[in-house]
Amino acid sequence: xxxxxxxxxxxxxxxxxxxxxxxxxxxxxxxxxxxxxxxxxxxxxxxxxxxxxxxxxxxxxxxxxxxxxxxxxxxxxxxxxxxxxxxxxxxxxxxxxxxxxxxxxxxxxxxxxxxxxxxxxxxxxxxxxxxxxxxxxxxxxxxxxxx
Amino acid sequence: xxxxxxxxxxxxxxxxxxxxxxxxxxxxxxxxxxxxxxxxxxxxxxxxxxxxxxxxxxxxxxxxxxxxxxxxxxxxxxxxxxxxxxxxxxxxxxxxxxxxxxxxxxxxxxxxxxxxxxxxxxxxxxxxxxxxxxxxxxxxxxxxxxxxxxxxxxxxxxxxxxxxxxxxxxxxxx
Numbered sequence: 608x609x610x611x612x613x614x615x616x617x618x619x620x621x622x623x624x625x626x627x628x629x630x631x632x633x634x635x636x637x638x639x640x641x642x643x644x645x646x647x648x649x650x651x652x653x654x655x656x657x658x659x660x661x662x663x664x665x666x667x668x669x670x671x672x673x674x675x676x677x678x679x680x681x682x683x684x685x686x687x688x689x690x691x692x693x694x695x696x697x698x699x700x701x702x703x704x705x706x707x708x709x710x711x712x713x714x715x716x717x718x719x720x721x722x723x724x725x726x727x728x729x730x731x732x733x734x735x736x737x738x739x740x741x742x743x744x745x746x747x748x749x750x751x752x753x754x
Numbered sequence: 755x756x757x758x759x760x761x762x763x764x765x766x767x768x769x770x771x772x773x774x775x776x777x778x779x780x781x782x783x784x785x786x787x788x789x790x791x792x793x794x795x796x797x798x799x800x801x802x803x804x805x806x807x808x809x810x811x812x813x814x815x816x817x818x819x820x821x822x823x824x825x826x827x828x829x830x831x832x833x834x835x836x837x838x839x840x841x842x843x844x845x846x847x848x849x850x851x852x853x854x855x856x857x858x859x860x861x862x863x864x865x866x867x868x869x870x871x872x873x874x875x876x877x878x879x880x881x882x883x884x885x886x887x888x889x890x891x892x893x894x895x896x897x898x899x900x901x902x903x904x905x906x907x908x909x910x911x912x913x914x915x916x917x918x919x920x921x922x923x924x925x926x927x928x
Contacts, residue, residue, distance in 0.1 A: 628890050630890055726911075728911050731824040732892055733853065733877060
């Protein structure tokens with residue numbers, strides 16, 4: 608009888624897929640840090656069942672006088688569908704390195720990182736912009752999000 | 755303990771467990787839906803005419819928040835087009851609210867011959883989707899309203915006719 612009652616309770620509590628859908632900040636955990644004065648490392652930890660599109664990342668630095676000139680992406684997984692064709696996606700984690708050809712020399716810079724991803728249950732999130740303040744000499748990961 | 759007492763105890767415990775399950779479940783904290791805000795929303799359609807969601811009161815209305823960058827959104831639209839053709843004469847009306855740019859929406863609608871109105875909400879429409887009960891802001895997000903503009907059901911994620919029809923058909927027959 609106890610087992611039956613537990614099944615009834617579990618059945619009542621079980622909701623649809625939407626009940627387990629994470630907030631985007633939980634699904635895609637962002638951080639960024641200066642690896643060296645001319646190198647920024649951006650990291651996203653991606654929850655199980657979620658993914659980020661490689662071609663939807665974009666990065667910008669403020670002040671704009673500090674340029675970004677190259678991005679190093681790790682190998683991605685291929686994903687194919689009838690609408691977008693072949694797309695590259697990341698699961699679990701992705702770490703991207705950005706090169707600053709003219710380092711800010713002691714001044715703080717703001718990194719703006721745009722990403723967009725989805726959940727396997729068939730839900731996609733709007734592109735999210737994360738901002739991280741980076742300063743030479745401070746190698747602690749930083750980052751917060753804004754839509 | 756008599757059979758009757760055991761049966762009564764069984765029923766009491768089962769009902770208690772079911773109630774506990776409900777109140778501990780996400781349904782107990784179901785997101786609020788600001789139906790009035792949704793109905794009063796005025797956005798331009800693909801002809802540039804401002805339309806209010808309320809304009810379709812009297813129909814069984816399926817309001818679908820979507821975007822062209824969202825794969826599950828695109829996958830469900832051909833099914834919506836087929837359902838609109840078949841059940842439109844019975845009072846079914848799909849309405850797309852695009853959380854996207856007008857040019858991209860227009861191109862998609864032409865290529866895929868979307869046969870129902872689409873309102874252009876740009877990225878800001880996601881706030882309307884949140885007001886309409888979509889707390890996490892994911893897409894697609896779909897609401898079914900009856901002919902009196904009451905929200906009957908909401909869906910997060912991609913839909914198929916098999917999931918939508920059992921909700922819509924009984925409302926159309928009322």
